[in-house]
Amino acid sequence: MMQAGPLVVAASGGVDSMTLAVIAHRRSNPPPTICHAISPAVPIDATARVRRYAQREGWHLRCIDAGEMNDARYLANPVNRCYFCKTNLYAAIAPIAAPIAKGAIIVSGANLDDLDDFRPGLGAAAEAGARHPWIECEIDKKTVRAIAADLGLDDLADLPASPCLSSRIETGIAIDPRTLLAVNDCERLAREATGAAIVRCRIRREEVVIEIDADTLAALSPAQRESCVSAVTERLHSTIGLSRRGRLAPYQMGSAFVAGGSSAEVQGRSAAPPPDRSA
Template sequence: MPDAAERLAERLGRFETLAIAVSGGVDSMTLATFAHRLGRPSITVIHAVSPAVPREATERVRDLASAEGWQTIITGAGEFDDPRYRDNPVNRCYFCKTNLYDRIRCLTPHVTASGANLDDLGDYRPGLMAAAEREVVHPFVEAQMTKAEVRALARRLGLAYIAELPAQPCLASRVETGIAIDANDLAFVESTERRLAGLAAKGATLRCRITHGGVVLELGDDALPRRVELEKIVAALCAESGRRFAGARAYNRGSMFVRP
């Protein structure tokens, strides 16, 4: 049976051109690098900036694009102009991806590809519906590649620092369903998490959540040894910005999606 890289090369080989939506995470960065080095298809990398995208992600895209010689377009997806997105319903990601993929279609006639992998199909991902409606392709899914295989491919490509990136969904994922998405809230989340990341163990899981009860700090097992110190910092940052700190708790993936 062909290995993961061979399966991926086979799936990519059916395209002459692709527009790859690159968020700055391990999946899309690995896909763009592999496809570009493969030589076929010819790729255009599209990276969308917004208050929901961490600055570090944009910097990674710019740096790797320069190193690899990608044809790159940095754009705004315009989701903050969409009240359906800002209202933050449980399917907010559908409206986010709708705006992103519609924007890409305005920029290029090429087929759009995402970095979704096989493991993503088991999560609640309304954005995949928006992708299906716009005939976005998912080469990793077609090649039956899991997240672990994507990380292994990144290492094989010499992208060890990319391979070790922790899962980092958009900043809007820190806001509980029903709370309007606000750029100031996202800036607070980003700056708080950046401050905490310098104190916890490298790659430790931590999330600053905006909930109906106030700001909540969620910590993975790898961050728990410094819980007291991290709590004090977040409490102080909340006090400075006039926010209510509701304490710390164990990390719970997807906890901000509150379904009826």
């Protein structure tokens, strides 16, 4: 694929897309264009990471507004919210790819493990003609991390997963840019208060759940737990007026997503939106 045509890499700032971007830049001729969407839904640290790598590696970086915050379907936060996010993302990348050369290929960092999860965004990628080198080479997340380590990209190899901030909002609660910025800030506060590597500030209908990795949670004293919860709930109240009880819990992947229904229900839903419900 590196020699099949000019590449445009969609880089979110996570280990998968960043490792792919490094390899593509070092091995492709001509060098790829790296596209990164700046949005309230993208963790601030992720954007900073992309910019650092772009400067260090000499990437041709294009920072874009994917426009999902102007899409009422996305803001409604349905079960297939990611479909609308990726639809907007690839629509924003397409005008960048088209002038580069005929046959320019848009690639993402999706890996083999993603096929075992509910990933509505893969449907949007298929519609846009985007390709997934890790999947095509049958490479999973563990192997991506090993590749990053072999390349000396230790910061990426050890980077905890950090999906978009909209994933912290329980399905069905409307997405608001101010809330996402507050969530980003609260996760920073929780990391500072606990030293946890994995932090999720989940906004639910009745409460705020601060999830951290189980080992760190078990080591916290009652006073540390109370301090962390107070810092987060007070910040949410002072910045966006959100007053809900808070609690700490062990990290559970996708827990905000499945809060409104069982994981079996979620897995059974279509990745693409029903045409009569998308308006």
